[in-house]
Amino acid sequence: MTEFDKFKDVYHGEINSAIGFSGKDQNYFTKVKAGYLIDLLDKYFPHTAELRVLDVGCGHGDIHAQLNSIAPRIALTGVDVAESVIADAKAMHPQNLYLAYDGNRLPFESNSFDAAFAICVMHHVPPAQWLNFLREMKRVVRTDGLVVIFEHNPLNPVTRRIVDTCPLDENAVLLPAGNLQALMRQADLSDVKKSFIIFTPFGNKLFKLFDRAMFWMPLGAQYYVRGRKA
Numbered sequence: 001m002t003e004f005d006k007f008k009d010v011y012h013g014e015i016n017s018a019i020g021f022s023g024k025d026q027n028y029f030t031k032v033k034a035g036y037l038i039d040l041l042d043k044y045f046p047h048t049a050e051l052r053v054l055d056v057g058c059g060h061g062d063i064h065a066q067l068n069s070i071a072p073r074i075a076l077t078g079v080d081v082a083e084s085v086i087a088d089a090k091a092m093h094p095q096n097l098y099l100a101y102d103g104n105r106l107p108f109e110s111n112s113f114d115a116a117f118a119i120c121v122m123h124h125v126p127p128a129q130w131l132n133f134l135r136e137m138k139r140v141v142r143t144d145g146l147v148v149i150f151e152h153n154p155l156n157p158v159t160r161r162i163v164d165t166c167p168l169d170e171n172a173v174l175l176p177a178g179n180l181q182a183l184m185r186q187a188d189l190s191d192v193k194k195s196f197i198i199f200t201p202f203g204n205k206l207f208k209l210f211d212r213a214m215f216w217m218p219l220g221a222q223y224y225v226r227g228r229k230a
């Protein structure tokens with residue numbers, strides 16, 4: 001049984017209690033990331049009618065409801081090491097495919113997906129396995145495919161406070177965005193770029209524009225790094 005199998009029934013409550021001071025819940029921040037992900041998929045694959053997208057460490061599939069409803073051209077597959085959590089995801093989103101795996105080798109042929117993403121997963125993966133984690137994501141996407149990693153930004157003091165107080169993050173090892181960029185290049189991904197996100201907990205149009213304009217400033221609560229398979 002993995003860490004997140006044990007947390008399965010308290011997972012959402014613990015997160016919401018850790019971020020409650022922001023006035024927003026987990027659903028809000030998940031929606032923000034869904035927006036960024038859809039922007040990236042639209043930018044990199046404007047003409048692909050059906051996009052095969054893999055969510056590595058998908059947990060309960062919290063972002064899948066958003067992606068399924070806003071972007072019907074995305075065919076989603078989710079994998080996770082926590083078997084009971086994957087069973088929940090299956091029950092909640094029967095239209096998607098979910099599989100448990102060993103956390104080492106993704107259970108897919110090479111070149112199976114257009115894109116693969118992982119949201120707040122790598123800080124739960126032991127650092128010695130980070131490079132393999134990225135190489136596996138690269139392996140399963142096709143040539144020109146996209147790999148996107150969303151992570152907590154250790155340079156943001158509010159993020160650090162949340163991670164320090166949330167029981168789910170007891171064993172978390174945060175990765176600075178620059179280190180992740182270097183690892184993605186080591187995994188032989190090309191065109192590797194980072195963007196900092198979530199500078200405020202406000203979601204109106206003006207703050208959305210502000211968030212996107214500030215991508216270069218290393219103080220957002222989270223960030224994403226994307227790279228392509230050449």
Ligand SMILES: C[S@@+](CC[C@H](N)C(=O)[O-])C[C@H]1O[C@@H](n2cnc3c(N)ncnc32)[C@H](O)[C@@H]1O
Nearest residue numbers: 004057058059062080081082103119120121124
């Ligand atoms: C904080 S949760 C994030 C879940 C989901 N990505 C989300 O944003 O709602 C971290 C997830 O990573 C999973 N995980 C940990 N190590 C993993 C690995 N090596 N491969 C895949 N998933 C892993 C955990 O089981 C857990 O479900």
